[in-house]
Amino acid sequence: MPPKEHAESVPVLTFPRQTLVSLLVFAVCWEALSYLAPYLGIPPFAIPSLARIAKAITTITPVDIAVTLARVIAALIASFVLGLALAMAMYRSDTLEKYLHPMIRILMAVPVVSWILFAVLWFPGVEFRIGFVLVVVCGPVFLVDTLDAMRSVPRELRSMMRSFRPTSIQFFIKLMLPAIVPTIFTSWKVNISLAIRVVTIAELVGAVTGIGHQLSVAQELFSVADVFAWTVVLVALLFLLEAIVARVEHRLLRWRA
Amino acid sequence: MTGKNGPPPIHVRGLRKVFRQTTTGQAVVAIDRLDLTIAPKEVIAIVGQTGCGKSTFFDLMIGLEEPTEGSIMVGDKSPSSDFDYFRGKMATVFQQDRLLPWRSALDNAKLPLELIGLPEEEQRERALTWLNKLGLGAFTNAYPHELSGGMRQRVAIARAFSVQPDIMLADEAFGHLDEVTAAELRDTFLALARECGSTAILITHQLEEAIAVGDRIAVFGKSAKLLADIHVAQWDARDYGTLREAIQLTLQTQQADARLARG
Structure with a gap:
């Protein structure tokens, strides 16, 4: 064939x-x-x-788009690395899993607005506040998704792999990571949408740059056209990021064709 | 254990494996004081009914499980205690192909070679050689879902032989294939095992397969008790029918004894 x-x-x-x-x-x-x-x-x-x-869209400042985009991408990368590292540690250690699991559940139950208020109260720097809120909201999603995916790797594949006696690192790199790639992509898509919404709210409070800040200014000036223009930009940004992820996903998951 | 001088003998002494059921906590004896010696380069078929502990023996042989009592020694090493030592020296073929779906046939065949850290070029060459030997030269870039069941099992066999292991284990490796494909693959497997000079242990529930493949047949009763140890070479091929009936009778007698013992 x-x-x-x-x-x-x-x-x-x-x-x-x-x-x-x-x-x-x-x-x-x-x-x-x-x-x-x-x-x-x-x-x-x-x-x-x-x-x-349309006229309001022409007055949009690209620097604010770039700032928001940079915040979202940096926070998503940090959240992903942190979430994946913790998921791997929790997969390997039942004890760690038992201690961390309740904490993760609590983190995920806290509303975004509460995190923003905590960030404002705890940290002086605007960038750190926004980064903190994004990581604390997106990180647990990456963690829970990847941990679930690791646990779902078929037992047959795990025992096949172990029968060839890989090192722990080889076991993760050759089996676990490729096996969870489809879930990682789904998690990225969910988190991109979440991060875009969260960053906007976080920037509304205290930031002097970014799309959220511009939305706040437009609201103070009662400029609904500007609010719409920035909203259109946010939606376009979300679609663009999702399209990029989908393209990478299609490339990496050719084997599922 | 010395790769140069061929595979070492395998000594199973007083092997016992007890599992505890997760729901009831009840102890289940899967293997009860098994003694068995397997000579270097021997092809041994382990035959027995479902639930007699064949697969537990397989897991103990490859070191994925540890004995509750007794030992399995390959030369002077234990597959479970000296787990890493056997990297590249022991390989397995399972009932299902267990190929990694994201890897092509070539990359699947390369997997054990990657684990032992061979240079990339050598990995490729060796994997290609084994895929060619198994008649898959034209399908090296195909993903598992693009191959038939028999072809996938061929890739799994190529993957196992690619490291030229001292010990080759197969757990019901041909049982799910149609008769013609299974017989063809069995012959190929046997020829490759002999070519590699590997000791081959085949777990099966099919008597025909055991007789066709094994130099020797170990008949397992419940709790992996050794009911019979038959050297096939001592039998004339014309008497295989009698041999088959003798093994069947042994298994039926053990089953009847077990029923009587249960009352």
Whole structure:
């Protein structure tokens, strides 16, 4: 049986017709609502026209996007490394797992707003506050997901691997890590969405740069067009990051074709 | 243990393995005081009914389990206590192929060679050689899901032989394949084991397979008691039918004795 050819093209950055149609319908409804707002007793500034939102988008400062993006990526990498390292340690040690598990559960139950308040009270530096909040929210998700995935590696594969007598490092590198790659990607996708939302809230409190800060300024100036413009940027950022992850995922998980 | 002089003998002395059931805490004797000696380069088939402790013996042989009492010594080393010592010296073929789905056939065959730290080029060459010997030269880049069951098992055999082990163990390795493929793979396995000069231990529940493959057949009764130790070479091929019936009778007698003992 000849091996199948693997499709090299990835449809992650293309828009299906249905998506374009639904976006178009939304835009038409929005424009209609914006036009009708004064007749419905809604202040005109509350639902700005698409033209005004587009104009607001042109005034967006790329440096704020870059700052937010850098914060998100740095925090996600730190959370992933920390989460994976702890998951590996917990997989190897039942005792450590028993002690850390309740703590992780508590961390995951604390609301994001509480973490932001704790960060403001505990730490003086803005960057550290934002980083702390992101890591404390995203880290446990990486940890729990990767630990579950490690436990789900089939017993048959584990005993096969052990029968060839690998070192502990070889066991993790040759078996456990590749086996949990699909879960790692799912976890990244979940955490990107979470981090984008959390960073925005964290930047609202105390930051002087970033998309969250710009949203706060727009809100103080009652500039709904700017709020929408920055929101569009956030959504686009989320889609872009997810598309990048999906592309890497497709490349690394060719064997699942 | 010396690789140069071929595989060392295997001595199983007073081997006992007791498991404790997780739910009831009750002790279950899987192997009860087993004695067995396997000569270097011997091909031994271990045959017995389901639940007689064959697979526990397999796990003890490869060192994944430790004996409760007694010992298994390969030369002067124990597979469980001297676990790392046997890296590259002992290899296994399981009932299912147990290939890593994210690795191509070549990369799967390379796995044990990577673990013993051979240079990349040598790994590739040796893995390719073994895949070619197993007739998979055209499928080296195929992923396991792209191969048939028989082909996957061939990759698993190539993976095991790639380190040219002193001891080769196979646990019901051909039992799930159709008869023709199984017979073909059994012959290939046997030829490769002889070529490598490995001691081969095959666990099976099929008498035909045991007779076809083994220089010797160890018949296990419940709790891995050695019921019979048969040197196949001493039998004329025309008498294999009688041999088969004799083994069957031995197993049936033991089963009847066990039933009587239970009342």
